[in-house]
Amino acid sequence: MKKNFLERLLSHQVLIVVLVSVALVLGASYLRKHFEDMELVSVQLVSSNAIDLTPTQIRSIERIGLWEFLAISDEELIDTIRHRTFQRDDRLVRIYHGTLRLGINLSQCKEGWVTTHGDTVSLQLPPISLLSERFIDEARTRSFYEQGTWDARAKEQMYQKAARQMKRRCLTTSNFRQAEDNARTQLTTLFRSFGFKHVEMSIEENTSFRTF
Amino acid sequence: MQRIMIRKVLFALFCCLILALSVSCLRQTTTSETATDSLSVADDSANLVLRVRQTSRLYTAAYQIHKIITHADVKHLKTTLLGHEYDTQLSLGDRKVAIPIDVTLQAYVDFSSFHESQIQRSADGRHLHVILPDPKVVVTSSKVDHESTKQFTDLLRSDYSDEELTDFTAQGVRQILHQVPELGILNTARDNAAAILIPLFAALGYEEENIVISFRKEFTSKDLPFYYDEKESVKL
Numbered sequence: 167m168k169k170n171f172l173e174r175l176l177s178h179q180v181l182i183v184v185l186v187s188v189a190l191v192l193g194a195s196y197l198r199k200h201f202e203d204m205e206l207v208s209v210q211l212v213s214s215n216a217i218d219l220t221p222t223q224i225r226s227i228e229r230i231g232l233w234e235f236l237a238i239s240d241e242e243l244i245d246t247i248r249h250r251t252f253q254r255d256d257r258l259v260r261i262y263h264g265t266l267r268l269g270i271n272l273s274q275c276k277e278g279w280v281t282t283h284g285d286t287v288s289l290q291l292p293p294i295s296l297l298s299e300r301f302i303d304e305a306r307t308r309s310f311y312e313q314g315t316w317d318a319r320a321k322e323q324m325y326q327k328a329a330r331q332m333k334r335r336c337l338t339t340s341n342f343r344q345a346e347d348n349a350r351t352q353l354t355t356l357f358r359s360f361g362f363k364h365v366e367m368s369i370e371e372n373t374s375f376r377t378f
Numbered sequence: 379m380q381r382i383m384i385r386k387v388l389f390a391l392f393c394c395l396i397l398a399l400s401v402s403c404l405r406q407t408t409t410s411e412t413a414t415d416s417l418s419v420a421d422d423s424a425n426l427v428l429r430v431r432q433t434s435r436l437y438t439a440a441y442q443i444h445k446i447i448t449h450a451d452v453k454h455l456k457t458t459l460l461g462h463e464y465d466t467q468l469s470l471g472d473r474k475v476a477i478p479i480d481v482t483l484q485a486y487v488d489f490s491s492f493h494e495s496q497i498q499r500s501a502d503g504r505h506l507h508v509i510l511p512d513p514k515v516v517v518t519s520s521k522v523d524h525e526s527t528k529q530f531t532d533l534l535r536s537d538y539s540d541e542e543l544t545d546f547t548a549q550g551v552r553q554i555l556h557q558v559p560e561l562g563i564l565n566t567a568r569d570n571a572a573a574i575l576i577p578l579f580a581a582l583g584y585e586e587e588n589i590v591i592s593f594r595k596e597f598t599s600k601d602l603p604f605y606y607d608e609k610e611s612v613k614l
Contacts, residue, residue, distance in 0.1 A: 179385075183392055208458040211468075215542070217549045218448045222557050225442040229570045230484070232437040239429040258540065265518070269435075272574065280581040287582065297437075300482060300519035305551040305612050309540035316540070318524035325521075335428065344432070352434035352489065359494035360582055 231272030232297045235352060236345035238266045238336040242328045243310070246320055256314025258321075262328035264302040266336045268294055268345040270369075286364040287357050293372035294345045296337065302329055342372065435486040438513070438570035441563050443481040447550035450474045451535070471532030477543065478523040479550055483558070485513045485567030506579060507590045513567040515558055516607040522547055548612045555606055568593050 245259040274292035281288045302325065346369055354365040453468045488511050498507040522543075531537055558564070572591045580586045 179389065183389060187392070207460075208456075210456045211453060212456055213451055213453050215449075215545065217546050217553070218450065219553070220446055220448055222554050222561070223444045224561060225444045225480070227566060228440040228442075229566075229573065230437055230440050231570075231574045232484075234433050234435040234437065234486070237431045237433050239431075241428075260540070260544075267518070278581075280578060282581070282583055298482075298518060300521065303517055303520050303612075304522050305479070305481070305517065305520040305548045307544050307547070309544050312540045315537065318527065321522075321524040341430065344430070348432045348434070356434075356489060356492060357582075359492065359497055360579075362582075 232267075232269055233272060233349075234267045234269040234297060235294070235348040236268040236341060238268070238341060240264055240266065240332045240336055242331045242335075244324045244328045244331070245311075246316075246324055248314060254313065256316070257311060258314070258316045258324070259309075259311040260324055260328075261308045261310055262302055262304070262325070262332075263306040264328070264332050266301050266332060267297040268341060269297050270294060270349065271297065282362070285362055286366060287360075287362045288366040289353060289357075289368070291349070291353075291367065291369045293370040294342055294349065295372055296333075301332070434489040434492075436489060436571065436574070437484045437486040438574055439485040439563055439567040440518075441483040441561060441566075443483060443554055443561075445479055445481065445550055445554060447477040447479060447546050448475070449538075449546055451538075471534035473529070473531040473535040473538065475529045475538050475543070475546070476527065477546055477550070478526045479520060479547060480523065481520045481551060481554055482518045483515055483554070483561075483563055484518045485515050485563050487511055487513050487567070487571050504585070505588045505590075506584045507592065508575070508579065509592050509594065510571060510575075512594050513564055513571065514607050515555075515563060515567075517551060517555075517612070520547070520551055551612050555612075558606065 240263070242262050242264075243259065244262060245257060248256040250256065270292050276290060276292075279290045304325065349369065350367055353367060357365045451473045455466045455468055457464045457466075492511065496509040496511075498509070499505065527543075529538055575591060576586055576589050579589050
């Protein structure tokens with residue numbers, strides 16, 4: 167019996183394999199050449215670390231008159247440890263960043279604190295002080311090491327400890343003196359630019375503030 | 379029979395070889411990485427721990443800002459097949475966090491580079507026009523309300539680490555900074571600067587109605603790098 171075309175074709179197995187293989191390779195090369203920039207197959211497990219877009223609430227708006235003459239940026243390494251009997255101790259280490267600002271609060275100026283006599287201007291300034299008790303920028307805090315679970319109380323205690331250490335390091339007699347010297351220099355330059363030849367300045371001594 | 383077996387084995391080997399060649403022609407990436415979108419906080423531990431700067435800044439406006447930062451951590455399986463993307467949410471368990479923060483923004487006028495060329499007097503000496511430097515905004519303090527921070531995690535997920543929480547706090551402050559022009563703090567700073575300085579200049583012998591204080595520029599959110607002092611707070 168004569169074999170039909172299909173039977174004859176199927177009997178040439180090797181030929182079929184070769185033709186299919188060539189078609190596969192050519193097809194793959196074509197896809198690669200024409201879709202080179204396209205990712206043909208990829209699988210990724212992703213999660214986003216971006217926070218949600220949430221409203222920003224203004225709690226208060228204040229008019230302030232704080233003249234800063236010295237800014238001290240400080241970083242403190244604060245750690246806390248919780249001892250455990252049969253396990254490794256829990257530990258949390260954070261690096262806090264803060265900027266302590268020394269200057270004068272214009273709202274503390276007395277009536278008539280600026281007076282002029284001819285080419286002389288006289289200034290009576292309040293004492294140089296820390297302009298704000300809140301000087302830590304917790305958004306810049308870096309978590310250095312964490313072992314265990316830590317509650318709000320522990321983190322609040324670390325924050326207060328960082329504030330105390332920063333004050334101890336930055337609120338020195340030397341820094342207050344430097345702020346005062348800079349105040350004299352800056353204000354003298356400012357008032358001289360208004361045409362005054364002489365600038366007399368008295369700055370109250372800071373007796374209420376403890377320095378380190 | 380043996381010859382048929384040999385032929386079948388060779389045939390199978392040949393098919394495998396062709397399949398391998400075809401696969402290598404395709405660019406195939408199979409990854410199981412976790413992508414992160416957050417900017418990392420710059421590691422500035424090499425900087426001086428203590429940095430003292432002499433300044434002359436008049437702070438005229440303070441805004442107390444409150445914000446609740448939220449994050450929902452959901453795992454997604456993203457697949458790409460011949461240019462088509464597919465996104466499937468996986469049910470591996472959720473974790474969410476809400477972090478309330480209080481931020482103090484203060485705007486200041488920097489007098490350190492103030493020059494007498496910025497003072498203009500009329501010929502009769504009665505009128506005064508002072509051109510002040512453009513106000514700048516700085517984050518003077520930020521505080522996380524740890525007591526009110528809430529985390530919700532499913533059994534299959536771990537709690538947020540301290541590092542993740544601090545990263546979210548930094549992102550939250552950046553969000554606030556991008557909204558600064560809409561908050562109006564710069565306009566408030568200008569108005570307050572005038573309210574503080576006009577009486578001061580009046581004490582120098584000028585009538586208040588003859589004193590004009592002006593600033594150089596109206597800022598928009600695109601000008602953020604010009605009015606935001608990022609040396610003292612989070613980087614943009």
